[in-house]
Amino acid sequence: MDLFVAAFGFGLVSMSVIAIAAVGFTMQFGITNMINLAYGEVMISAAYVAYYVNKAGISIWLGMVVGALFGSVFSFLLNRFVYAPFMRKGTANLGMVIVSLAVSLMMANLLLPIVGYYSVSYQEDAGSLIRLGSIVLTRDQLIIIGVAVVLMLGIHALLTYTRLGKAMRATAANPTLARNCGIPTQRVIDSVWLITGAMCGLAGVVAALNSDSFAIANGAAFLITILAAAVLGGAGQPYGAMIGAVLIGLITELSAAAWSPQYKEVVAFAILVLVMVLRPQGLLAKRGALAAAG
Amino acid sequence: MNTYYAANLLIYAGIDIIACLALNLQFGVTGIVNFSFIVFQAVGAYAAAVLSMPPDTANGGFQHYIGGYSLPFPAPWVGGAVAGGLLAIPVGFVVLRKLRSDYQAIALLVLSVIANTVITNADKFLGGAAGISLVPPPLSDVINPNTEPYEYLYVGITAVCVVLALVVVNRVVNSPYGRSLRAMRERELAAAAIGKNPVQLKMTIFIVGGVIAGLSGAILVGFIQVWAPSVWLYPETIILFAAIIVGGRGNNVGAILGALLVPVGFEEVTRLLNNNASIANLGPPGLIPALQWVAIGLLILGFLWFRPQGVRPEPRRIFEGGPE
Numbered sequence: 001m002d003l004f005v006a007a008f009g010f011g012l013v014s015m016s017v018i019a020i021a022a023v024g025f026t027m028q029f030g031i032t033n034m035i036n037l038a039y040g041e042v043m044i045s046a047a048y049v050a051y052y053v054n055k056a057g058i059s060i061w062l063g064m065v066v067g068a069l070f071g072s073v074f075s076f077l078l079n080r081f082v083y084a085p086f087m088r089k090g091t092a093n094l095g096m097v098i099v100s101l102a103v104s105l106m107m108a109n110l111l112l113p114i115v116g117y118y119s120v121s122y123q124e125d126a127g128s129l130i131r132l133g134s135i136v137l138t139r140d141q142l143i144i145i146g147v148a149v150v151l152m153l154g155i156h157a158l159l160t161y162t163r164l165g166k167a168m169r170a171t172a173a174n175p176t177l178a179r180n181c182g183i184p185t186q187r188v189i190d191s192v193w194l195i196t197g198a199m200c201g202l203a204g205v206v207a208a209l210n211s212d213s214f215a216i217a218n219g220a221a222f223l224i225t226i227l228a229a230a231v232l233g234g235a236g237q238p239y240g241a242m243i244g245a246v247l248i249g250l251i252t253e254l255s256a257a258a259w260s261p262q263y264k265e266v267v268a269f270a271i272l273v274l275v276m277v278l279r280p281q282g283l284l285a286k287r288g289a290l291a292a293a294g
Numbered sequence: 295m296n297t298y299y300a301a302n303l304l305i306y307a308g309i310d311i312i313a314c315l316a317l318n319l320q321f322g323v324t325g326i327v328n329f330s331f332i333v334f335q336a337v338g339a340y341a342a343a344v345l346s347m348p349p350d351t352a353n354g355g356f357q358h359y360i361g362g363y364s365l366p367f368p369a370p371w372v373g374g375a376v377a378g379g380l381l382a383i384p385v386g387f388v389v390l391r392k393l394r395s396d397y398q399a400i401a402l403l404v405l406s407v408i409a410n411t412v413i414t415n416a417d418k419f420l421g422g423a424a425g426i427s428l429v430p431p432p433l434s435d436v437i438n439p440n441t442e443p444y445e446y447l448y449v450g451i452t453a454v455c456v457v458l459a460l461v462v463v464n465r466v467v468n469s470p471y472g473r474s475l476r477a478m479r480e481r482e483l484a485a486a487a488i489g490k491n492p493v494q495l496k497m498t499i500f501i502v503g504g505v506i507a508g509l510s511g512a513i514l515v516g517f518i519q520v521w522a523p524s525v526w527l528y529p530e531t532i533i534l535f536a537a538i539i540v541g542g543r544g545n546n547v548g549a550i551l552g553a554l555l556v557p558v559g560f561e562e563v564t565r566l567l568n569n570n571a572s573i574a575n576l577g578p579p580g581l582i583p584a585l586q587w588v589a590i591g592l593l594i595l596g597f598l599w600f601r602p603q604g605v606r607p608e609p610r611r612i613f614e615g616g617p618e
Contacts, residue, residue, distance in 0.1 A: 035396055037403070086598065093396045094327050095598060098535060101329070105529055106591035109584040113577060134295070220528075224404050236398070262415045269408040273388055276401060280392040 002134045007257035008250070015249025016148030019208045021222065022229035022241040023155055024199030028075075030236030031172045031192045033093070034083055037100040038240035040223030041107040042078075042197070043204030046071040047214055048115050051122060052206040060124045064205045072194050077277020078103065079193045098174075104219075112216055119213040144206050151199070152242055159238065169194060172236070221265055225252070228268040232275050234282025243283055247271070301445035306561060309514050310450035310534075310553040312459045314541070316506035317534050318549035322542075322608070323432035323472065324499045325479035326390070329397035329531055330406035331507060332471050334378045336413075336526035338508025340420050341377035344487065346370035346516070358418045359426055359495050367432035370510040378508020379501045387502040391493055406528040414523045425522020432516045456463045463546055466502070473611075477497065477546070529587060533557050536590050539597050542604030550613055551606055556593070 021043065028036050046208065047082040049070045050063035086099050127139025137145075159165040167188045179185045206221060208214040229248045233240025248268055255267045313335060322328045328334075340457050346369075349362035365373070389401045414423045421427075431439040437447060466472050475495055478485040515521045531557060541552020567573050568581050576582065597604065 035400060037400070082595070089599070091598065091602075092307060094325070094399060095602070096326065097396050097399045098539075099595060101532060102591040102594040105532055106588045109587040109591075111582045113581040116578070117580065167496070220407050224407055227400060227404055231397070231400075263412075266408055266412055269404060272404060274400070276393060276397075277388055 011250040011253035013141045019245035021203035024196040026230040026241040038104040040219040044219040045203035046201035047208035067205035068202040072198035075197025119215040121213040145195040212268035228272040234284040240284035303355040310557040312510040314549040314553035316503040320503040322544035328402035332506035332531040335511035338374035338378040338511030340543030342370040342374035342512035345373040374512025375509040379505040382501040429519045542606035544608035548606035
């Protein structure tokens with residue numbers, strides 16, 4: 001029993017990491033209609049950027065900020081110089097999926113000669129253990145949970161209370177109509193890539209921090225868990241992605257305790273298949289992505 | 295250029311052509327973005343391997359796999375093709391039924407990654423990460439596989455299979471059925487409105503493509519005699535997509551051209567670069583293969599940008615007596 005309580009604790013950390021990543025991914029899809037399959041590679045690149053910052057003797061927390069900045073700028077440029085031109089050219093959704101997969105492949109292979117095949121880990125003392133009953137977490141893991149909670153509340157506030165957030169929702173619902181109403185959709189989309197890119201970079205660093213070591217091959221595994229969470233919640237729905245992250249994080253950690261950690265991604269995939277068969281629109285499907293909560 | 299090298303090149307070309315014809319039928323003609331194509335090739339290879347091999351207690355029991363039926367040629371190849379088709383049924387049932395086409399692509403991509411993870415970790419099932427080796431070449435009990443005539447024989451059987459695949463896909467593409475497929479690809483709702491069942495059409499083509507892909511895997515494993523998860527990682531599918539995009543989506547001649555230009559070219563360039571020690575040892579380890587993958591990515595982006603219809607575009611089918 002204690003094993004499962006402990007697994008629940010890891011599940012809390014896991015869902016935090018997945019939530020940061022999946023909300024960013026699903027907002028890219030919901031607002032800009034772009035399924036960015038290079039997301040996992042941007043995450044792993046940011047993790048490596050933070051690794052080199054950390055290796056230079058700088059705290060990993062500053063490395064996290066640098067990783068998020070990298071993710072933000074990189075995603076923005078990726079959209080500006082690759083995705084947006086293809087979209088303007090009228091490439092169909094399916095073509096865009098192929099474009100982003102090609103970008104993902106190129107990123108992984110450009111990164112490989114730079115960072116090498118071997119696993120690396122951050123120079124960071126995970127801090128003292130904190131016990132809550134049978135749940136034992138490190139200080140770092142608690143910080144990750146804290147970051148995720150603050151970020152989710154921030155996204156909620158952004159989408160609900162700010163002009164930018166409302167403009168994002170309008171752009172998601174109907175870009176043409178939003179533009180006709182005087183919303184500068186181009187700038188809205190740019191800010192979406194900047195914000196979600198920062199979440200992507202941050203997610204990459206916290207995912208790497210949470211696992212003992214990471215390697216270039218982790219990019220694809222990240223992507224699968226994120227896709228599972230995003231699709232489970234209903235693609236394009238930030239609140240859905242949060243729920244999806246909670247479920248995927250918990251279920252994968254509990255199954256790892258009960259069965260084998262080798263199959264975490266397989267469990268995530270099984271959930272994905274079940275959702276696709278039973279409820280392909282996801283848990284929170286509504287007409288128009290990013291509809292208001294509730 | 296010796297015989298072995300020429301035979302090797304021809305057999306690889308044949309396998310790539312068969313695979314590209316199948317993928318072109320799915321992606322080019324029908325519009326199914328099958329990102330797990332390589333899984334269908336892999337399942338055909340595994341099936342052909344375990345059907346042709348003795349039980350895993352042979353050879354001192356150094357490898358573990360299920361089955362081992364020592365069946366004579368052509369049973370393993372037929373089995374490989376059937377396995378590809380059988381796999382397409384449950385996958386198609388989940389993926390093609392309800393999902394939007396870009397979701398389908400993602401689901402198939404995820405399937406490809408996961409299938410590889412599962413087979414790698416399940417080491418008693420199909421050899422795990424180490425894979426299966428010592429697969430007996432077809433007809434090895436009749437002719438010694440290490441002779442020149444055997445090379446010609448293998449090229450010959452491969453050529454027969456290429457012709458067979460080409461006849462099948464040409465019949466489908468140039469029939470009224472093919473017209474339904476193209477209509478659905480262009481506008482699914484309109485095709486459904488005139489009474490075509492999109493799910494059924496896609497499902498059929500998914501299975502036909504799976505059969506051909508399984509056959510290509512069986513031919514490949516009979517030739518290289520080993521099979522392991524590392525040879526069917528998902529980027530292998532992207533090479534075939536690059537071939538179709540370069541050659542010309544929806545055009546069988548284009549698919550053949552693409553197969554000769556991209557996968558065969560990729561293999562050859564790898565071989566030439568590896569032969570040249572001064573290039574092969576350039577930069578950090580793994581630089582040259584990594585840059586080749588980058589080149590594949592650039593090829594896809596470049597063609598989608600400058601010439602999305604490919605080198606040999608799909609012919610526009612014009613009917614006599616129609617409006618100008």
